[in-house]
Amino acid sequence: MLKQSTALAAVILAATAVAAEARDQIRIVGSSTVFPFSTAVAEEFGKTSGFKTPIVESTGTGGGMKLFCGGVGVDHPDITNASRVIKESEVKLCAENDVAEIVEVKIGFDGIVIANARASGQIDITLQQVFLALAKEVPVGGQLVANPFKTWSDIDGSLPDVAIEVLGPPPTSGSRDAFVELAMEGGCKGLPEIDALKESDEKRHKGVCQTIREDGAFVEAGENDNLIIQKLEANPDAFGVFGYSFLDQNLDRLQGSMIAGVEPTFEAIAAGDYPVSRSLYFYVKKAHLGVVPGIAEFVAEFTSDKAMGEEGYLAGKGLIPLPADVLDAVRSTASTMTPLAM
Amino acid sequence: MTDVLARDLARARNPAVAARRAHRRRAAEARFRAASVAGTAVALLTLVVLLVALVGQGLDGLRATRVALDVAFDAATVDPDGTGDPAVIAKADFNALVKEALRARFPDVTTRQDRKRLNGLVSSGALYELRDMLLDDPGVIGTTQRVWLPASDDVDQFAKGHIDRAASEAERRVSDQEIAWLDALEADEALQTRFSRIFFTAGDSREPELAGIRGALVGSLLTMAVTAIIAFPLGVATAIYLEEFAPRNRWTDLIEVNINNLAAVPSIVFGLLGLAIFLNVVGLPRSAPLVGGLVLALMSLPVIIIAGRAALTAVPPSIREAARGVGASPLQVVAHHVLPLAMPGILTGTIIAMARALGETAPLLMIGMVAFVVDVPTGPMDAATVLPVQIYLWADSPERAFVGKTAAAIVVLLGFLITMNGVAVYLRRRFEVKW
Known part of the structure; x- marks a missing residue:
């Protein structure tokens, strides 16, 4: 027993000695939405640059920020991926831990689609109808009441006469945040009762706009978008909410619903016509430049035309590229490593 | 008290009652057995279904499609100074070799868009295979070799029949043009789906055809x-x-x-x-x-x-x-x-x-x-x-x-x-x- 504990202690000591050495591999954490793109660049970078292939962890945007802002030094990640802009509270957390200079790099757009099986018809829906179908409380006759709509046609005669059943991501997911922010809050605007509420009780207004119904019409289907797709195939009456890259890979089985007349296509999202799309980012810790080898080269690879450009390999993976002028601006920030103004 | 016992005893000894009871016991036994057999059968059936589905799909995942191309190992591209230095060869533009080989195979493809699609038939990992091949045997420099290169994942899915040819073009990831190219390759016996070792020799990859366990x-x-x-x-x-x-x-x-x-x-x-x-x-x-x-x-x-x-x-x-x-x-x-x-x-x-x-x-x-x-x-x-x-x-x-x-x-x-x-x-x- 004594021998074993000594051996264990020896192993741990030896390991600590190794860990204290410099790291020669870039470490990336963060959003699971950016993960497929970040890994593609990491792999290409590892193959072509002569540096070690970066390790990419899928921790979610919030989890990634927490690790990223944990401090400076080889124990902390160099880059974090995010499916939204860094929050003020996260910038503060970073500053508290001496992570002073952060470089923001916007990489492109991701559309969130509402899709159903090809076996049933394509629908054209407005954001307001999405809100009315999925919110917990909706205005009926001037009063906010628990969502009474059972079928799509209850909301509008043009929509199909089938029960509302939407499979979507759970609250832990960044896609859910984006869906709530873009679709639900977008649809919440323009309803007179709710706009009036904004004046009188802002907190309540936010709650009404952001809360998704819990009576079974919205089904939290887990983080795995492939699972949602399989369920949609099995159930032609259901709709699913997930990222565009999954629709792109499954166009033979699924169709994206038109939102206010715009179909979720690569071109429509890139042009900014499709309303439910968000920007994706990654953040670089400037203090690690020169400490961990290859960071500048990795960022250069990520922002190159070969990767992020209109015809780049990331577009092949489903990333909607930035317009040319934005891309140029991003590239200049990235090459000079201009930190965020804090 | 003793009266009650005696009465029970007498009833138990009554042959008709005893027979009824024995019958009930046997019936209960038979029901229990049937339930046990049914339970085991359901468990076994589930296991068989799981294994058959997994092994079927797994075998599909172990097979990969390859495309045969006549690759010209042009000395000017691979080894411009003719030194044979592995460091120089490793840095050469092997992607150009793959593109050139595809262009030679389909010379009538001219527009930029079509060329990009044509290049997309072959996996982005193909150039590393060419590089390794050349580093192993520098003797092939200057010659033209027929090489089986890994196809992209969409081509692989098409060759395995997972993409429906009859579907309209917008609904599938392989366009009519690409299908025409693949059919031409198929007719030349230059398209093959077979067991691939990559799955066991490679680490993870974002390209399914290059990913390994x-x-x-x-x-x-x-x-x-x-x-x-x-x-x-x-x-x-x-x-x-x-x-x-x-x-x-x-x-x-x-x-x-x-x-x-x-x-x-x-x-x-x-x-x-x-x-x-x-x-x-x-x-x-x-x-x-x-x-x-x-x-x-x-x-x-x-x-x-x-x-x-x-x-x-x-x-x-x-x-x-x-x-x-x-x-x-x-x-x-x-x-x-x-x-x-x-x-x-x-x-x-x-x-x-x-x-x-x-x-x-x-x-x-x-x-x-x-x-x-x-x-x-x-x-x-x-x-x-x-x-x-x-x-x-x-x-x-x-x-x-x-x-x-x-x-x-x-x-x-x-x-x-x-x-x-x-x-x-x-x-x-x-x-x-x-x-």
Whole structure:
């Protein structure tokens, strides 16, 4: 027993000695939405640059920020991926831990689609109808009441006469945040009762706009978008909410619903016509430049035309590229490593 | 009272009543048996369905499509100075060779858009195969060789019949033009789907056709090795102490209750513990199999201790008494007699604990092993991932071709488990003593 504990202690000591050495591999954490793109660049970078292939962890945007802002030094990640802009509270957390200079790099757009099986018809829906179908409380006759709509046609005669059943991501997911922010809050605007509420009780207004119904019409289907797709195939009456890259890979089985007349296509999202799309980012810790080898080269690879450009390999993976002028601006920030103004 | 008894006795002896009762008993027995058979049949059927589906999809994932192209290893591109220096050759633009070979095969493709599509038929990993081929044999420089290059995942899915030709062009990932090219290649016997070794030799990749299980397999082996090295001796030593040497008092009762509790603690808690101790206090690197092994060892320890104690208790006291009777010291009693007899049970418990640890992902999430790791790890300090994590990551990837890879990875994980259980059965048979 004594021998074993000594051996264990020896192993741990030896390991600590190794860990204290410099790291020669870039470490990336963060959003699971950016993960497929970040890994593609990491792999290409590892193959072509002569540096070690970066390790990419899928921790979610919030989890990634927490690790990223944990401090400076080889124990902390160099880059974090995010499916939204860094929050003020996260910038503060970073500053508290001496992570002073952060470089923001916007990489492109991701559309969130509402899709159903090809076996049933394509629908054209407005954001307001999405809100009315999925919110917990909706205005009926001037009063906010628990969502009474059972079928799509209850909301509008043009929509199909089938029960509302939407499979979507759970609250832990960044896609859910984006869906709530873009679709639900977008649809919440323009309803007179709710706009009036904004004046009188802002907190309540936010709650009404952001809360998704819990009576079974919205089904939290887990983080795995492939699972949602399989369920949609099995159930032609259901709709699913997930990222565009999954629709792109499954166009033979699924169709994206038109939102206010715009179909979720690569071109429509890139042009900014499709309303439910968000920007994706990654953040670089400037203090690690020169400490961990290859960071500048990795960022250069990520922002190159070969990767992020209109015809780049990331577009092949489903990333909607930035317009040319934005891309140029991003590239200049990235090459000079201009930190965020804090 | 006696009257009641006598009445019951009389009724029991009544042949008609007895026969009825016997009939009822037999019927109950038959129902019970039918239920048991049905239960077993359902379990077996589920298992068969699972295995057939997995193996079917897994075999599909093991096969890969390749395209034969006449690649001209133009000396001006590969080795412009004619030095034959491997460092120069390794840096050459092999992508240009692939593009040139495709252009030579389909010379009438001229527009930029079409060329891009044409180049997309071949996997982005093809150039590395060409590079390795040339580094192995510089003699091919200046010649034209027919080379089988990996096709892209969409071509692979099409060749395997997963993409419906009859669907309208907008609904499939392979365009009419691409299908025409593939048909032309097929007619030349330049398109083939066959068993691919890449799955077993490569690490992870974002391209399904280049992705392999090796990194995760090695990661799992390293992690399990660390777990076994730490959990087995510690667990056995603890079990022996508690069972053979420790006094029975309130302290040992408290320890026992705690160990039993720990065995039921959800695994993610051990991940949090690992994050707090091994990463934040000790400062071990994230994603390392060493840390994963330590966390899983902590998780397995209670199970091993409980199994070990049960195995030790099962050794008859007569063995200990006989050993003491011929003058063995307490240590000799344990080391020479009790432990060897208890070993089969301890090993079974250990392997079951390890098998559970092999399938864990939750605790590894906290210590950074749920990650995209391309390089195959070479030691317990390298960043690595494990089999169940690899399965999870592939199952979550948008590319359709990962479905087959996921199934194949699950088959590999099952194979790993069956091997471990096989070892357990073998060791048990080998050391088993009957008395």
